[in-house]
Amino acid sequence: MSTDGETDHKTGKLEFSLDVPFPSSSEASIALRSLSPDREPRRGGISKRLTVTGNTLSVRWSADEARILRVSVNSFLDHLSLVLETMETFGPPVDSGI
Amino acid sequence: MSRSSAAMTVVIGFEGSANKIGIGIIRDGEVLSNPRRTYITPPGQGFMPSDTARHHRAVILTVLKEALEQAGLKPADIDCVAYTKGPGMGAPLVTVALVARTVAQLWGKPLLGVNHCIGHIEMGRLITKANNPTVLYVSGGNTQVIAYSERRYRIFGETIDIAVGNCLDRFARVIKISNDPSPGYNIEQMAKKGSQYVELPYTVKGMDVSFSGILSYIEETVFSMLVEITERAMAHCGSQEVLIVGGVGCNLRLQEMMGVMCQERGAKLFATDERFCIDNGAMIAQAGWEMFRSGQVTELEDSWITQRYRTDEVEVTWRD
Numbered sequence: 153m154s155t156d157g158e159t160d161h162k163t164g165k166l167e168f169s170l171d172v173p174f175p176s177s178s179e180a181s182i183a184l185r186s187l188s189p190d191r192e193p194r195r196g197g198i199s200k201r202l203t204v205t206g207n208t209l210s211v212r213w214s215a216d217e218a219r220i221l222r223v224s225v226n227s228f229l230d231h232l233s234l235v236l237e238t239m240e241t242f243g244p245p246v247d248s249g250i
Numbered sequence: 251m252s253r254s255s256a257a258m259t260v261v262i263g264f265e266g267s268a269n270k271i272g273i274g275i276i277r278d279g280e281v282l283s284n285p286r287r288t289y290i291t292p293p294g295q296g297f298m299p300s301d302t303a304r305h306h307r308a309v310i311l312t313v314l315k316e317a318l319e320q321a322g323l324k325p326a327d328i329d330c331v332a333y334t335k336g337p338g339m340g341a342p343l344v345t346v347a348l349v350a351r352t353v354a355q356l357w358g359k360p361l362l363g364v365n366h367c368i369g370h371i372e373m374g375r376l377i378t379k380a381n382n383p384t385v386l387y388v389s390g391g392n393t394q395v396i397a398y399s400e401r402r403y404r405i406f407g408e409t410i411d412i413a414v415g416n417c418l419d420r421f422a423r424v425i426k427i428s429n430d431p432s433p434g435y436n437i438e439q440m441a442k443k444g445s446q447y448v449e450l451p452y453t454v455k456g457m458d459v460s461f462s463g464i465l466s467y468i469e470e471t472v473f474s475m476l477v478e479i480t481e482r483a484m485a486h487c488g489s490q491e492v493l494i495v496g497g498v499g500c501n502l503r504l505q506e507m508m509g510v511m512c513q514e515r516g517a518k519l520f521a522t523d524e525r526f527c528i529d530n531g532a533m534i535a536q537a538g539w540e541m542f543r544s545g546q547v548t549e550l551e552d553s554w555i556t557q558r559y560r561t562d563e564v565e566v567t568w569r570d
Contacts, residue, residue, distance in 0.1 A: 193340055230307070238348070238356075239352060245358070246356065246358040
């Protein structure tokens, strides 16, 4: 995984990005579709976007404060690890051609 | 020649909206498995959302394996994955929904978001075979009197503040009763040994009740209030059946008091045992089975969980 955090000096928001590699693009998509439906518990001050490019799930956060960013990223990593463990235990996906 | 199972529908249900995590499998009205774990806090403490979510996270995949093993099924045998969309605590709901969404995709099965209260109702109907009862739904998180009418489970009356189970749990906390197996169960055991009735505020407002002003109550008072509002709903609907669902429904004294009222009206009382009145996965599977068979499915983008989800928001497409 690669991450970096920086402040966007134009908007004044903190930007944080995370890239997660998967064995295939279908598995990256499965993770995306499991992780994207729920809204952030805290409506204001934080937003995130999930996308899949090739085999990689990318997540991009935009936050007003570091504290709010930390909580959201922390929570996301917990959720990601649950999804990964579920995929390891019950995968691979049925139409994976294996 | 193997027996065709084309007519059989197998649904797996995931439930974890409060401190119980349960996963159950139903095949055409038969409960094939229904394992469950409860997060029990020390006496004097309630359960907080993030700790509860952590508890569920630690055991959910084990419970899922148990559900499949005990049913003797493989993922390929499942037709639909049902999970609790709401209402309930946010963090635990998300934990469970994540696993349900993931396995639904891994196994290539449709997903169904179920209303937790409707899960209780459909399980009660399945187990007791009650035809069209007035439902009293009483648990730690919910207190509602419900009757079915024209494709909706209509809420006739409810608590105007806290659930009766919440009231009981808070009382148990104040006097430091053990939370094992549940505070309500331990209150019931202690109440059986009591003989002095203490008059406390009795708060019924028409179809609704209020519990927050009387945290130092005794069972007799709160249960009498519930019997009264149930009776009022029955009179309003011309109903001759009562079904009690939800964790507080395990309480034998509540069942006894409701039974007296029913007998006086010539009505029938239905209730289930602790396997099914306490939150469990099979009840979500059962509601999911009804929904799935009537053509409902939840798209992944719409599968977000919600802490608030009223029983009457759901279109009951499986009943006339």
